[in-house]
Amino acid sequence: MTLGGWTLAQxxxxxxxxxxxxxxxxxLRMRRRRVVVPFAALWEQVTRQSESRRLWRKLRxxxxxxxxVLILGLxxxxxxxxKPEVWLxxxxxxxxxxxxxxxxxxxxxxxxxxxxxxxxxMHAEEAVQGLGPTDNAVVIAAGEEVAVASPMAGDxxxxxPGIKAIEATHGEADLSRALALATHAVSEQPGPRIIVLTDGxxxxxxxxxxxxxxxxxxxxxxxTIPGPAENVAITAFAARRYPYARDKIEVLAExxxxxxxxxxxxLDIEADGVSVGQRELSLPAGASERVSLPQLDAARSRFIAxxxxxxxxxxxxxxxxxxxxxxxxxxxxxxxxxxxxxxxLVTDGSNLFVEAALLTLDDHxxxxxxxxxxxxxxxxxLEEADVVFxxxxxxxxxDPLPSKHLVIFDPWRxxxxxFFIPKRADKVRPFLTEQxxxxxxxxxxxxxxxxxxxxxxxxTAPGDQxxxxxxGETIGVLREKATVTVAFGFDPRQSDLPMRSAFPVLIDNIxxxxxxxxxxxVASIGVGxxxxxxxxxxxxxxxxxTRVEITAPDGATHEAPVERGRFRxxxxxxxxxxIAGLDGAVAGAAVELAVNQTSVRASDLHDRVAxxxxxxxxxxxxxxxxxxxSGGPLWTLIILGVAGIIALEWxxxxxxxxx
Amino acid sequence: xxxxxxxxAAGLIARLAPKRRExxxxxxxxxxxxxxxxxxxxxxxxxxxxxxxRQRSERKTRKxxxxxxxxxxxxxxxxxxxxxxxxxxxxxxxxxxxxxxxEDEDLPIRIIIDTSDSMMSSDGKKLRYAMQVxxxxxxxxxxxxxxxxxxxxxxxxxxxxxxxxxxxxxxxxFEFMRGAESGGKTDLKATCGRVAAESPKxxxxxxxxxxxxxxxxxxGLNMLRFRKHEPVAIQVLDPDEADPRRLALRGDxxxxxxxxxxxxxxxxxxxxxxxxxxxxxxxCAQLHSSCRSRGIHYIRADTDVPxxxxxxxxxxxxxxxx
Numbered sequence: 004m005t006l007g008g009w010t011l012a013q014x015x016x017x018x019x020x021x022x023x024x025x026x027x028x029x030x031l032r033m034r035r036r037r038v039v040v041p042f043a044a045l046w047e048q049v050t051r052q053s054e055s056r057r058l059w060r061k062l063r064x065x066x067x068x069x070x071x072v073l074i075l076g077l078x079x080x081x082x083x084x085x086k087p088e089v090w091l092x093x094x095x096x097x098x099x100x101x102x103x104x105x106x107x108x109x110x111x112x113x114x115x116x117x118x119x120x121x122x123x124x125m126h127a128e129e130a131v132q133g134l135g136p137t138d139n140a141v142v143i144a145a146g147e148e149v150a151v152a153s154p155m156a157g158d159x160x161x162x163x164p165g166i167k168a169i170e171a172t173h174g175e176a177d178l179s180r181a182l183a184l185a186t187h188a189v190s191e192q193p194g195p196r197i198i199v200l201t202d203g204x205x206x207x208x209x210x211x212x213x214x215x216x217x218x219x220x221x222x223x224x225x226x227t228i229p230g231p232a233e234n235v236a237i238t239a240f241a242a243r244r245y246p247y248a249r250d251k252i253e254v255l256a257e258x259x260x261x262x263x264x265x266x267x268x269x270l271d272i273e274a275d276g277v278s279v280g281q282r283e284l285s286l287p288a289g290a291s292e293r294v295s296l297p298q299l300d301a302a303r304s305r306f307i308a309x310x311x312x313x314x315x316x317x318x319x320x321x322x323x324x325x326x327x328x329x330x331x332x333x334x335x336x337x338x339x340x341x342x343x344x345x346x347x348l349v350t351d352g353s354n355l356f357v358e359a360a361l362l363t364l365d366d367h368x369x370x371x372x373x374x375x376x377x378x379x380x381x382x383x384x385l386e387e388a389d390v391v392f393x394x395x396x397x398x399x400x401x402d403p404l405p406s407k408h409l410v411i412f413d414p415w416r417x418x419x420x421x422f423f424i425p426k427r428a429d430k431v432r433p434f435l436t437e438q439x440x441x442x443x444x445x446x447x448x449x450x451x452x453x454x455x456x457x458x459x460x461x462x463t464a465p466g467d468q469x470x471x472x473x474x475g476e477t478i479g480v481l482r483e484k485a486t487v488t489v490a491f492g493f494d495p496r497q498s499d500l501p502m503r504s505a506f507p508v509l510i511d512n513i514x515x516x517x518x519x520x521x522x523x524x525v526a527s528i529g530v531g532x533x534x535x536x537x538x539x540x541x542x543x544x545x546x547x548x549t550r551v552e553i554t555a556p557d558g559a560t561h562e563a564p565v566e567r568g569r570f571r572x573x574x575x576x577x578x579x580x581x582i583a584g585l586d587g588a589v590a591g592a593a594v595e596l597a598v599n600q601t602s603v604r605a606s607d608l609h610d611r612v613a614x615x616x617x618x619x620x621x622x623x624x625x626x627x628x629x630x631x632x633s634g635g636p637l638w639t640l641i642i643l644g645v646a647g648i649i650a651l652e653w654x655x656x657x658x659x660x661x662x
Numbered sequence: 663x664x665x666x667x668x669x670x671a672a673g674l675i676a677r678l679a680p681k682r683r684e685x686x687x688x689x690x691x692x693x694x695x696x697x698x699x700x701x702x703x704x705x706x707x708x709x710x711x712x713x714x715x716r717q718r719s720e721r722k723t724r725k726x727x728x729x730x731x732x733x734x735x736x737x738x739x740x741x742x743x744x745x746x747x748x749x750x751x752x753x754x755x756x757x758x759x760x761x762x763x764x765e766d767e768d769l770p771i772r773i774i775i776d777t778s779d780s781m782m783s784s785d786g787k788k789l790r791y792a793m794q795v796x797x798x799x800x801x802x803x804x805x806x807x808x809x810x811x812x813x814x815x816x817x818x819x820x821x822x823x824x825x826x827x828x829x830x831x832x833x834x835x836f837e838f839m840r841g842a843e844s845g846g847k848t849d850l851k852a853t854c855g856r857v858a859a860e861s862p863k864x865x866x867x868x869x870x871x872x873x874x875x876x877x878x879x880x881x882g883l884n885m886l887r888f889r890k891h892e893p894v895a896i897q898v899l900d901p902d903e904a905d906p907r908r909l910a911l912r913g914d915x916x917x918x919x920x921x922x923x924x925x926x927x928x929x930x931x932x933x934x935x936x937x938x939x940x941x942x943x944x945x946c947a948q949l950h951s952s953c954r955s956r957g958i959h960y961i962r963a964d965t966d967v968p969x970x971x972x973x974x975x976x977x978x979x980x981x982x983x984x
Contacts, residue, residue, distance in 0.1 A: 035927055036915045043917060043923045
């Protein structure tokens with residue numbers, strides 16, 4: 004407190020003289036107001052009782068004297084024009100960045116009954132309460148999304164509600180963007196500084212951003228809210244159909260102990276509200292364990308995995324206690340829908356064996372056949388195909404080849420073939436001497452005694468797999484890049500392969516292999532990850548769909564545009580999202596998508612700030628005590644206080660005349 | 663009749679006008695003005711209606727004498743007029759008894775007005791009120807051909823207007839009241855005693871006072887009663903004095919007795935004011951009770967009640983002039 008007006012040396016004489024004068028006046032006899040009454044004898048009877056309170060009257064007189072001296076003291080203080088120290092320093096602009104990632108919901112060491120976020124909010128409130136009259140602050144909430152919780156303001160009453168409204172989100176804190184925003188907000192302001200309130204459980208990018216911020220031009224201090232690092236998380240959870248038994252499904256869950264001590268937990272998995280499995284897992288520190296539930300009925304479509312303490316520990320309200328973070332104790336999965344593969348057969352019609360083999364797979368594929376001429380003309384079927392079989396005999400292949408999964412027989416019949424795996428050599432009556440029998444495509448298939456009239460071998464590139472070879476040269480090849488290409492350097496018509504039982508098996512293997520690779524069914528996505536999703540991969544045909552309606556687990560809905568069968572989704576809550584087509588061929592149809600907190604980093608509660616070895620200056624100091632008066636000269640308030648005391652004294656003691 | 667009353671009132675006003683100017687500065691200034699006189703005339707008319715059918719001055723005394731109405735028997739004693747012997751009793755019982763009759767006698771009205779300092783508080787409001795009531799009673803009495811005397815007294819001064827008769831004498835009453843000296847302490851005992859001693863005949867004695875005399879009030883009234891007077895106590899009260907909460911007094915004050923008693927330093931709090939109001943009410947109730955137990959008519963007169971309303975109430979309740 005600094006005096007801007009009178010000095011103490013000037014005030015003391017006034018105080019002394021004033022006190023002496025007041026005391027002298029009180030020592031003089033009080034002159035009472037005279038009231039003439041006609042019947043004093045009756046008054047005497049009545050007032051006899053008050054006479055017995057003379058001691059209290061004396062005390063009240065003393066109290067009155069003290070009040071007068073207090074009033075004099077306050078007036079002297081007002082003359083001194085006192086100003087808090089905080090008013091005299093240069094203005095400051097503070098950006099308070101509050102980590103609101105999932106890890107902030109864990110308990111803190113500082114106040115075990117409160118979450119780290121609650122403690123961080125408390126420190127943030129202290130920081131804004133300590134602002135001086137010329138200071139400003141902005142509050143930024145850093146979660147998966149960065150938001151300005153309170154706009155730039157100097158009044159704590161404006162800033163505090165924004166701080167109180169901050170809630171933890173799922174996923175990690177995007178500190179990079181938050182600190183960039185904070186730097187941008189305060190860098191042009193007077194006295195810029197950044198205060199980061201975090202538990203230290205940051206991603207690598209977040210830790211790096213924090214380190215850069217500390218070393219940056221804007222003073223950046225970090226206040227960590229440490230807490231226990233014990234946490235067990237469900238790091239993976241998915242359900243899939245068996246490739247060969249699509250009416251059965253398998254559920255896989257991965258549980259990881261991210262803490263520093265061994266723990267015994269229980270994993271419950273339920274489907275559509277019915278428990279389908281339960282496991283007790285003993286996890287040493289840092290260990291993870293996979294749990295699979297095989298051969299489940301595919302009639303179930305929604306799966307929920309729930310983690311809890313094996314000893315059944317509960318909260319005060321009877322609900323199961325969280326194992327570390329509550330966010331990662333739940334995981335969701337949906338069963339992929341049974342969607343047939345779109346197979347197009349380009350054939351000249353002279354070989355019915357391929358078509359016959361494909362027709363046996365009618366449950367799993369949707370087959371359409373076109374002739375080579377139509378294929379070369381760019382038939383629409385090729386655009387929609389998942390797999391294209393080329394069995395064109397002597398006809399030419401279309402140029403260019405469609406960018407789909409391709410299965411091609413005898414691609415080098417013509418020298419000007421557009422096939423992208425080069426021909427190596429022509430072969431007459433080649434013997435199939437090598438076969439990769441471990442490859443799924445060749446499963447249960449034996450080709451070594453197949454008789455072939457003629458053929459060509461391929462010049463393979465690194466990454467290509469030889470399925471079948473002849474004397475060291477590749478005559479059956481698999482190339483996997485963006486798409487799968489399976490090519491056999493002979494025409495089935497010029498071999499006895501179609502007559503063999505291995506032929507339909509080979510065709511089936513190829514289709515399944517492609518189907519599994521194509522299975523890009525999006526079983527679940529992570530919280531906060533804004534990503535582009537393909538409607539078809541969610542099991543919703545995208546024919547003519549331009550808009551979808553997305554319903555979040557909490558029931559909130561919004562529409563998203565669909566462009567070429569794709570739309571963007573940024574899921575902020577774990578649970579089941581519902582995606583419904585609003586127009587096109589699938590108007591009204593809907594599929595579900597599971598969203599999980601699958602980030603191990605977000606579940607790891609270890610403090611990574613300590614490892615950054617920040618300089619001591621980067622450690623945030625405790626906030627200054629709240630400034631009792633955020634504005635206006637203090638002396639005016641003192642005078643108001645004096646007026647209040649006088650009013651109070653007058654109201655309680657009024658009509659008393661003292662000399 | 664109405665025209666006659668108006669002419670009387672006009673005459674009264676004409677005679678009183680110069681007197682009012684002479685009495686400037688007194689409590690009675692503008693007291694008996696034109697409006698007052700008109701009210702007296704009205705009161706007189708109303709009183710006449712209330713007492714219609716009664717002969718003038720036929721108020722009976724309690725004296726037993728030669729009236730027409732039988733009152734009692736007493737033993738014959740030698741020298742008694744034998745005309746009053748009750749021969750019927752003598753014939754039947756052989757017992758000599760004299761018949762006594764109530765004596766019809768002109769009953770004087772004496773009006774005593776307390777002029778002490780306590781009546782002068784609040785700019786003499788109570789004294790003015792008492793004088794108005796007293797004048798009204800005197801006027802009605804004179805109009806009924808009663809003899810009316812007035813005494814205005816305190817410990818300091820005691821002046822008496824001897825009993826007068828006739829309506830025209832009301833001006834003497836006014837002049838007497840206007841010229842009476844006021845001030846001094848309340849001393850009802852001495853005042854009543856002196857009035858009782860001075861009165862050759864007992865009669866109706868109306869005492870107009872605030873009775874702020876804890877002991878003297880009862881004794882004075884008793885003294886009148888012992889001298890065969892029929893005392894009527896009219897307690898004139900200022901409501902602000904009776905309940906000081908109406909004045910919103912607060913804080914440390916020095917209470918000074920208007921009659922020159924000792925002063926007293928007190929702190930007036932709402933509780934104190936309430937206690938005084940209750941004590942005052944108890945005092946009035948005690949006076950009322952005391953009067954009732956002695957057969958004394960008691961009337962409470964608050965100054966915020968118009969005096970003519972009070973006088974009419976007195977007439978209606980009876981016992982004073984009726």
